[in-house]
Amino acid sequence: MKDTLLNRLLVNVLGIPGILLLIWLGDIYFAVFIILVTLIAIWEYYSINELKGAKPVKWIGMLATILIGILYYQGAMQIQTITSGIIILVIVVMLVEMYRGLPDPTKTIAITLFGIFYIPFLLGTLIALRNWDSEVGTHLTLAVFVSVWVCDSFAYLFGKKWGKSKMLERVSPNKTVVGCISGVFGALLVYSIFQLTGYLGMPFDWLDIVILALITGIFGQAGDFAESMIKRDMGVKDSGTMLQAHGGVFDRFDSLFFTGSLTYVYVYLVLGI
Amino acid sequence: MKDTLLNRLLVNVLGIPGILLLIWLGDIYFAVFIILVTLIAIWEYYSINELKGAKPVKWIGMLATILIGILYYQGAMQIQTITSGIIILVIVVMLVEMYRGLPDPTKTIAITLFGIFYIPFLLGTLIALRNWDSEVGTHLTLAVFVSVWVCDSFAYLFGKKWGKSKMLERVSPNKTVVGCISGVFGALLVYSIFQLTGYLGMPFDWLDIVILALITGIFGQAGDFAESMIKRDMGVKDSGTMLQAHGGVFDRFDSLFFTGSLTYVYVYLVLGI
Numbered sequence: 001m002k003d004t005l006l007n008r009l010l011v012n013v014l015g016i017p018g019i020l021l022l023i024w025l026g027d028i029y030f031a032v033f034i035i036l037v038t039l040i041a042i043w044e045y046y047s048i049n050e051l052k053g054a055k056p057v058k059w060i061g062m063l064a065t066i067l068i069g070i071l072y073y074q075g076a077m078q079i080q081t082i083t084s085g086i087i088i089l090v091i092v093v094m095l096v097e098m099y100r101g102l103p104d105p106t107k108t109i110a111i112t113l114f115g116i117f118y119i120p121f122l123l124g125t126l127i128a129l130r131n132w133d134s135e136v137g138t139h140l141t142l143a144v145f146v147s148v149w150v151c152d153s154f155a156y157l158f159g160k161k162w163g164k165s166k167m168l169e170r171v172s173p174n175k176t177v178v179g180c181i182s183g184v185f186g187a188l189l190v191y192s193i194f195q196l197t198g199y200l201g202m203p204f205d206w207l208d209i210v211i212l213a214l215i216t217g218i219f220g221q222a223g224d225f226a227e228s229m230i231k232r233d234m235g236v237k238d239s240g241t242m243l244q245a246h247g248g249v250f251d252r253f254d255s256l257f258f259t260g261s262l263t264y265v266y267v268y269l270v271l272g273i
Numbered sequence: 274m275k276d277t278l279l280n281r282l283l284v285n286v287l288g289i290p291g292i293l294l295l296i297w298l299g300d301i302y303f304a305v306f307i308i309l310v311t312l313i314a315i316w317e318y319y320s321i322n323e324l325k326g327a328k329p330v331k332w333i334g335m336l337a338t339i340l341i342g343i344l345y346y347q348g349a350m351q352i353q354t355i356t357s358g359i360i361i362l363v364i365v366v367m368l369v370e371m372y373r374g375l376p377d378p379t380k381t382i383a384i385t386l387f388g389i390f391y392i393p394f395l396l397g398t399l400i401a402l403r404n405w406d407s408e409v410g411t412h413l414t415l416a417v418f419v420s421v422w423v424c425d426s427f428a429y430l431f432g433k434k435w436g437k438s439k440m441l442e443r444v445s446p447n448k449t450v451v452g453c454i455s456g457v458f459g460a461l462l463v464y465s466i467f468q469l470t471g472y473l474g475m476p477f478d479w480l481d482i483v484i485l486a487l488i489t490g491i492f493g494q495a496g497d498f499a500e501s502m503i504k505r506d507m508g509v510k511d512s513g514t515m516l517q518a519h520g521g522v523f524d525r526f527d528s529l530f531f532t533g534s535l536t537y538v539y540v541y542l543v544l545g546i
Contacts (some may be wrong), residue, residue, distance in 0.1 A: 083394075084538040087395055095497045105506050107384065109387055110380070110384045111379070117363045118363055120308075121363065122363060126307055127304045135364075137411060187298070226367045229378050229379075230379050233377060233378050260402045261360040261364070264357075265357040
């Protein structure tokens with residue numbers, strides 16, 4: 001009891017002036033302090049989740065914590081709109097779940113937010129990609145869609161004909177190594193044709209073309225696997241029946257979640273357009 | 274079988290040229306298309322999650338889907354860095370979970386991402402708030418911390434002495450209505466003193482002061498409740514033992530998650546500084 005009171009006192013005596021000092025020092029000192037606080041807090045958050053059987057990827061959470069801290073530190077001015085939007089979103093989801101008072105609120109909040117970041121946040125980039133420039137934007141968006149279609153078709157056709165050894169049977173039992181490699185070549189073929197005909201225009205050299213094709217070839221198929229993983233987790237074969245034998249809309253666009261968003265990232269960040 | 278093939282054909286005959294047309298039209302047409310696709314996809318995503326017992330807040334997911342689409346539409350240029358960062362984060366978490374091959378991958382991904390958006394994304398705003406301006410930023414950050422401390426203390430002291438009816442017993446059994454109202458007055462008191470002494474400086478008029486105080490008074494306590502909800506969900510009383518009788522770091526900063534981030538949102542978006 002005495003020990004407890006002493007500890008409480010110690011925390012206040014060191015903690016409050018310490019924080020005041022860090023606020024006064026500001027800059028890197030305050031930034032590092034907040035990053036450390038969030039690092040410990042997210043570690044605790046993951047640990048109490050583990051008590052109930054969850055297995056969060058702790059190191060990613062902690063790495064992201066550091067990166068987000070650095071982003072805030074480097075200048076929040078240009079990111080204010082999107083940041084404010086996400087802040088309000090997270091708070092609203094939490095308050096609504098508190099109001100609902102159902103069991104497993106954390107899982108509910110998490111599943112809700114993940115859906116938002118996985119689906120519109122990734123796929124919505126296609127809108128930006130298309131609007132980037134009336135000509136190049138249009139042509140590149142077209143290249144993304146066509147390369148995904150050809151990649152999927154090559155993977156299916158060549159995989160069915162010559163494929164033997166499975167790619168990742170646990171997640172998607174029908175995918176073969178031959179099929180996946182054929183898919184990559186399909187994407188390369190489409191981008192090469194687009195480049196050779198001059199259709200994609202000036203901004204891209206051949207290195208860009210190969211990378212863009214690999215974004216479709218590799219991450220399109222990875223996006224397909226990722227969506228299969230979620231369906232397998234839920235015990236369903238299709239995400240819906242809206243497109244009849246094609247399954248759901250989620251199924252049909254699964255390759256575009258990673259491909260579209262990574263193409264956007266490549267064009268905006270790496271090419272600096 | 275015939276019907277199925279016909280349907281497949283119909284989807285391709287209408288779908289592919291339709292998408293090509295929308296790409297060519299671009300602008301609002303393509304944006305609305307992508308928003309509709311993501312709306313259906315997120316609905317399906319939530320529906321298959323429900324098969325396994327989850328209860329996602331569907332309408333928030335769908336509303337957010339629309340808003341994110343609009344944000345992308347209105348101009349992605351100023352949000353490229355933060356957006357790219359989140360895109361890469363989401364994809365990396367999903368690929369890592371696919372590699373791990375553990376049960377319940379969706380829940381794991383969701384819980385992992387939620388932690389990132391809840392903890393560093395909200396609390397990290399304090400770094401930006403502090404760095405905004407060497408003088409006003411410092412003073413406002415100080416006001417946030419001090420008002421939270423006084424709010425918590427008032428709520429505890431007055432609630433213990435005069436509080437009878439519970440605020441939200443299901444989540445936090447010790448909190449009383451009197452305590453919560455006292456906390457709001459505590460926050461108002463701190464901000465009023467800061468304003469009357471001229472400490473906060475020029476940018477704030479009395480309406481700003483009242484709103485900032487309410488952000489601490491109302492959302493600080495709501496943030497406390499939200500963190501309690503998560504702990505109750507996990508069956509723990511404290512998030513950790515790092516601060517001994519104070520519980521964990523997560524416990525101690527619970528009021529600041531919502532307060533810090535909403536103060537940041539208010540200052541940057543509403544005041545337009």
